[in-house]
Amino acid sequence: MITIKEVAHHAGVSMSTVSYVLSGKRSISEETKRRVEQSIVALGYHPNAGARALASNRSRVVGLVVPLHSDQNLPIIMRFVSSIVARARDHDYDVLLLTKEAGPGEAHRVIARSMADAIVVMDVESADPRVPELRAVDAPVVLLGVPDDHEGLSCLDLDFTAAGRQLAGHLADRGHRSIALIGSPPPVYERGTSFAARLLAGFQGETAKRGVLTSVHSCAAGYDAVSGCLDDVLHPDRGTTGLVVHNEAVLGPLLLELRRRSLDVPGDLSVITLCPDDVAATLPVPLTSIAVPAEELGAIAVEMVMARLGRELAPEVRLLQPLLTDRGSTAVR
Amino acid sequence: MITIKEVAHHAGVSMSTVSYVLSGKRSISEETKRRVEQSIVALGYHPNAGARALASNRSRVVGLVVPLHSDQNLPIIMRFVSSIVARARDHDYDVLLLTKEAGPGEAHRVIARSMADAIVVMDVESADPRVPELRAVDAPVVLLGVPDDHEGLSCLDLDFTAAGRQLAGHLADRGHRSIALIGSPPPVYERGTSFAARLLAGFQGETAKRGVLTSVHSCAAGYDAVSGCLDDVLHPDRGTTGLVVHNEAVLGPLLLELRRRSLDVPGDLSVITLCPDDVAATLPVPLTSIAVPAEELGAIAVEMVMARLGRELAPEVRLLQPLLTDRGSTAVR
DNA sequence: AACCACGTTCGAAGCGCTTCGATTCAATTC
DNA sequence: GAATTGAATCGAAGCGCTTCGAACGTGGTT
Numbered sequence: 029m030i031t032i033k034e035v036a037h038h039a040g041v042s043m044s045t046v047s048y049v050l051s052g053k054r055s056i057s058e059e060t061k062r063r064v065e066q067s068i069v070a071l072g073y074h075p076n077a078g079a080r081a082l083a084s085n086r087s088r089v090v091g092l093v094v095p096l097h098s099d100q101n102l103p104i105i106m107r108f109v110s111s112i113v114a115r116a117r118d119h120d121y122d123v124l125l126l127t128k129e130a131g132p133g134e135a136h137r138v139i140a141r142s143m144a145d146a147i148v149v150m151d152v153e154s155a156d157p158r159v160p161e162l163r164a165v166d167a168p169v170v171l172l173g174v175p176d177d178h179e180g181l182s183c184l185d186l187d188f189t190a191a192g193r194q195l196a197g198h199l200a201d202r203g204h205r206s207i208a209l210i211g212s213p214p215p216v217y218e219r220g221t222s223f224a225a226r227l228l229a230g231f232q233g234e235t236a237k238r239g240v241l242t243s244v245h246s247c248a249a250g251y252d253a254v255s256g257c258l259d260d261v262l263h264p265d266r267g268t269t270g271l272v273v274h275n276e277a278v279l280g281p282l283l284l285e286l287r288r289r290s291l292d293v294p295g296d297l298s299v300i301t302l303c304p305d306d307v308a309a310t311l312p313v314p315l316t317s318i319a320v321p322a323e324e325l326g327a328i329a330v331e332m333v334m335a336r337l338g339r340e341l342a343p344e345v346r347l348l349q350p351l352l353t354d355r356g357s358t359a360v361r
Numbered sequence: 362m363i364t365i366k367e368v369a370h371h372a373g374v375s376m377s378t379v380s381y382v383l384s385g386k387r388s389i390s391e392e393t394k395r396r397v398e399q400s401i402v403a404l405g406y407h408p409n410a411g412a413r414a415l416a417s418n419r420s421r422v423v424g425l426v427v428p429l430h431s432d433q434n435l436p437i438i439m440r441f442v443s444s445i446v447a448r449a450r451d452h453d454y455d456v457l458l459l460t461k462e463a464g465p466g467e468a469h470r471v472i473a474r475s476m477a478d479a480i481v482v483m484d485v486e487s488a489d490p491r492v493p494e495l496r497a498v499d500a501p502v503v504l505l506g507v508p509d510d511h512e513g514l515s516c517l518d519l520d521f522t523a524a525g526r527q528l529a530g531h532l533a534d535r536g537h538r539s540i541a542l543i544g545s546p547p548p549v550y551e552r553g554t555s556f557a558a559r560l561l562a563g564f565q566g567e568t569a570k571r572g573v574l575t576s577v578h579s580c581a582a583g584y585d586a587v588s589g590c591l592d593d594v595l596h597p598d599r600g601t602t603g604l605v606v607h608n609e610a611v612l613g614p615l616l617l618e619l620r621r622r623s624l625d626v627p628g629d630l631s632v633i634t635l636c637p638d639d640v641a642a643t644l645p646v647p648l649t650s651i652a653v654p655a656e657e658l659g660a661i662a663v664e665m666v667m668a669r670l671g672r673e674l675a676p677e678v679r680l681l682q683p684l685l686t687d688r689g690s691t692a693v694r
Numbered sequence: 695a696a697c698c699a700c701g702t703t704c705g706a707a708g709c710g711c712t713t714c715g716a717t718t719c720a721a722t723t724c
Numbered sequence: 725g726a727a728t729t730g731a732a733t734c735g736a737a738g739c740g741c742t743t744c745g746a747a748c749g750t751g752g753t754t
Binding site: 408409 | 741743
């Protein structure tokens with residue numbers, strides 16, 4: 029193993045000089061810097077992370093708590109993870125993988141052992157049992173998702189309430205007087221997944237304000253569940269003309285089933301959804317949708333963490349405003 | 362921060378004694394052990410990972426290279442990751458997340474910096490460009506997937522050749538004389554994903570031996586692609602009576618489309634596949650299938666890594682034998 | 695009684711790095 | 725020309741842990 033000592037010797041300088049070349053924390057002459065950098069390359073030097081962490085009290089690692097067992101929206105989770113890893117690497121940070129299933133003690137463990145400098149927690153729920161323990165973690169913590177009791181914690185999410193309003197408003201603007209919301213399966217609501225409840229609240233607030241009739245349907249994945257749900261949604265008594273879908277897994281089957289029933293989108297039924305842009309765009313019928321900006325959320329999460337690594341910073345809740353893309357799947361009544 | 366020194370003082374012993382209590386590398390009297398353990402709990406001591414790594418030259422971390430951008434079989438990838446993290450934690454190891462996309466240099470970097478003691482690489486392809494660099498990594502490396510040139514590397518995978526044989530054989534045994542294989546989309550083959558090619562080889566070997574007619578179809582995801590593919594598969598000239606599907610993403614649409622065409626499984630068409638057991642079991646029609654034993658593969662990968670951490674061990678290629686579960690989706694002709 | 699062996703424990707030397715004065719030397723200032 | 729500054733560099737003290745050799749009883753051998 030090549031150590032900083034050998035680099036120093038090779039370059040004819042002291043260890044501290046090499047260290048300062050590497051960190052840039054003190055000014056070093058161009059000439060010396062060049063020589064040191066050459067030696068580093070020549071010897072193939074890589075600083076030892078443990079020694080560095082020990083001496084500097086910084087691990088340059090963030091712990092990421094991921095819900096690996098979640099079967100729901102895996103693609104979105106992956107996008108988050110991917111974006112967080114990439115942005116962390118931009119800051120020369122690595123990512124330690126912690127699983128939600130392994131329990132909240134994991135976050136505390138890696139911080140207490142100085143394995144990580146900060147924690148990012150994905151998939152935070154309304155009444156998330158991990159919240160108290162996370163609050164006690166002695167390091168910056170950023171939650172993706174906003175728990176009910178988020179005092180003292182930094183959270184980040186899409187503004188689902190605004191999204192619910194916007195989806196409802198978009199249809200109401202186009203003259204729809206009876207709109208159905210197809211949401212996640214019952215377990216998601218029971219689990220208190222905050223985003224589902226918040227979107228619903230926004231949706232109902234807006235429709236109430238506009239005097240639009242609504243029906244709300246919790247729909248499981250699977251073709252039969254979707255078909256059954258559609259029977260309910262399209263019951264003639266309702267007069268449903270617009271559909272808000274907040275459940276990525278049913279989009280494909282839903283559109284298929286509509287086609288099977290010879291219902292045209294948007295001719296017979298307007299459909300609007302919330303899902304990643306590329307999903308919305310590659311469905312059998314491209315759907316007007318609000319994007320889930322996973323990459324952006326991941327990037328902001330990392331920014332929030334990095335900002336809190338240096339100085340003490342007040343906790344904040346950041347809600348990204350939803351962005352709706354019109355793909356022509358809604359018609360004017 | 363509580364250090365080992367404070368624990369030692371609190372327990373009235375030396376630092377080294379505390380260390381030996383923790384590591385168990387020397388015998389310690391029950392009495393002392395008890396006192397030390399009490400002090401550890403009382404003070405809330407957590408060993409500093411950096412110091413530990415520096416002194417012991419062991420990080421207790423494995424680097425895991427994950428294809429985060431892969432859109433194919435995300436659920437399987439997650440299962441692997443999940444199982445690897447869990448099994449690594451069983452050994453008191455943590456997992457550092459490296460992305461395939463960030464390039465092969467990442468594995469070398471984390472090893473050279475002593476951030477990890479070993480590397481596990483997922484989603485290895487036939488002519489994987491990362492292989493040469495992985496071979497040069499100065500630490501145990503285990504590949505999930507078998508590249509063509511795997512000399513000197515330890516690899517682990519399902520025996521896809523045997524799986525192909527077994528799937529074909531299962532249908533041939535039941536009297537099918539014309540079998541179609543629906544595989545992954547063309548890009549997967551072009552990329553040289555070894556498992557696709559190996560399954561195909563096994564399939565063709567077996568069918569040739571049995572004198573069974575075959576047709577091979579590369580099918581993209583999406584309902585229209587599936588429908589088009591079925592038109593081809595079911596062309597009357599072929600007389601296809603059995604279907605081997607090696608493409609998890611098309612299973613749902615395929616079964617739907619068969620239903621739409623009023624074709625009964627297995628009455629009109631026998632279908633058999635290779636996918637995770639729970640996927641096969643929860644489809645509209647449960648399918649006889651060979652399981653992708655993700656949990657088991659992950660566990661074995663971790664075992665292989667751990668075995669190689671202590672002593673020098675020869676590289677080996679381990680191929681798990683496929684296990685077929687009959688769910689009644691194939692009929693006798 | 696001197697010896698050895700063994701189980702337990704201690705002390706101290708690092709592991710490779712960062713960082714804080716201290717030092718040197720040349721350029722500026724009065 | 726002495727004093728002051730500031731840039732560039734060095735030396736050494738840790739960071740918190742593991743681990744090796746030594747030391748210390750205690751009990752059994754000879």
